[in-house]
Amino acid sequence: DAEITQSPRHKIIETGRQVTLACHQTWNHNNMFWYRQDLGHGLRLIHYSYGVHDTNKGEVSDGYSVSRSNTEDLPLTLESAASSQTSVYFCASSEEHTGELFFGEGSRLTVL
Amino acid sequence: AQSVTQLGSHVSVSEGALVLLRCNYSSSVPPYLFWYVQYPNQGLQLLLKYTSAATLVKGINGFEAEFKKSETSFHLTKPSAHMSDAAEYFCAVSNQGAQKLVFGQGTRLTINP
Numbered sequence: 001d002a003e004i005t006q007s008p009r010h011k012i013i014e015t016g017r018q019v020t021l022a023c024h025q026t027w028n029h030n031n032m033f034w035y036r037q038d039l040g041h042g043l044r045l046i047h048y049s050y051g052v053h054d055t056n057k058g059e060v061s062d063g064y065s066v067s068r069s070n071t072e073d074l075p076l077t078l079e080s081a082a083s084s085q086t087s088v089y090f091c092a093s094s095e096e097h098t099g100e101l102f103f104g105e106g107s108r109l110t111v112l
Numbered sequence: 113a114q115s116v117t118q119l120g121s122h123v124s125v126s127e128g129a130l131v132l133l134r135c136n137y138s139s140s141v142p143p144y145l146f147w148y149v150q151y152p153n154q155g156l157q158l159l160l161k162y163t164s165a166a167t168l169v170k171g172i173n174g175f176e177a178e179f180k181k182s183e184t185s186f187h188l189t190k191p192s193a194h195m196s197d198a199a200e201y202f203c204a205v206s207n208q209g210a211q212k213l214v215f216g217q218g219t220r221l222t223i224n225p
Contacts, residue, residue, distance in 0.1 A: 031211050040121070042202060042217040043156075050211060058212075090155055099144045099163070099206045101213060103155030 002027040006091050006104035013081055013111055021076045021107045023091030031094045032074040033101065034058075034066065036087040043090065049074055050096075081111045114139045114205045118216035126224045131175075131190040133219050135203030138184065145186040146204040146213065147177055156202060162186060173197070198223045 004025040013019050025032065030051045035043040045058030047066040055066050063085060065077045078085055088108050092101040119134035137143055144163050148156040160171025167179040173196075177188045186203060200220050204213040 033212070035215075040217060042118075043215040045212060045214075048212060092156075094211060096211065099146065099211065099213060100158055100161060101148075101156070103157070105153075105155045 004091060004093055004102055004104045006089075006107045008107060009105065010108045011110070013109070015083060015111055016080050019078050019081055019109065021078075021089055021091075021109070023074045023076065023104060024072055025091075025093040025102070026072065027093055027095075027102060028071060029093035029095055029102070030071065031096060032068070033092045033094075034064070034074065034076045035090045035092065036060065037090060037106070038087050046076065046089075047074075078109075081109075083111050085109065086111045114143065114207070114214045116203050116205050116214055116216035118201075118203050118219050120219055121217060122220045122222070124222040124224060125193050127195055128192050131188070131193045131197065131221065133188040133201050133203075133221065135177075135186045135188065135216060136184050137186060137203070137205045139205055139207070141207050144206045145177075145179060146206075147171065147175070147186075147188050148202045148204060148215075150200045150202065150218075152199075159188070159201075193221075193223050195223050195225070197221060 007022045033048040034046040044060045049068040091104040115138045146161045147159040150156045162179045170176045203216040206213045
């Protein structure tokens with residue numbers, strides 16, 4: 001069965017460190033997204049990609065970057081982690097024009 | 113810009129009672145609308161979606177939602193709550209044909225025995 005997997009599922013890092021969250025999907029979807037989930041804010045879009053070598057900023061992109069070198073992967077990098085980036089991060093993918101997102105199980109990041 | 117407002121961050125109902133979760137949207141173009149459910153420590157799963165066909169949409173687990181353009185609403189209902197319905201529910205909107213979803217803040221549903 002096709003799926004979308006995230007790693008690591010849990011991570012604790014120190015302020016100022018760099019960390020990369022991996023996202024891998026086997027749906028062969030062109031569209032991939034990164035959201036963060038925080039209490040009272042729902043899900044907020046960080047970055048998204050509509051295909052290989054395409055990346056776009058979402059509403060909360062500051063401090064984050066992504067790259068898309070193939071269809072399957074969209075890693076999310078925090079260049080210098082801040083405590084405000086403590087959150088649960090969700091990767092998702094979708095077929096074009098359907099809008100239906102398929103989510104990974106999330107990565108819980110704690111920045112101390 | 114599109115937005116979604118979910119009325120009530122926490123809803124509590126008795127087992128067997130009607131479930132009603134409210135969602136209002138704002139969109140300058142005809143929208144696609146979605147309800148997702150999130151169980152503890154899991155990702156989100158699609159419950160149902162409206163994509164400009166029938167205004168009453170049926171989803172999984174007995175849930176349904178009605179698109180009301182005049183009220184800019186897409187409320188989620190289920191006639192009889194079950195303990196397994198306890199979860200967080202998210203309403204989301206996108207442009208027709210566009211790819212990005214904008215989510216509401218979520219509503220946590222608690223079922224009382």
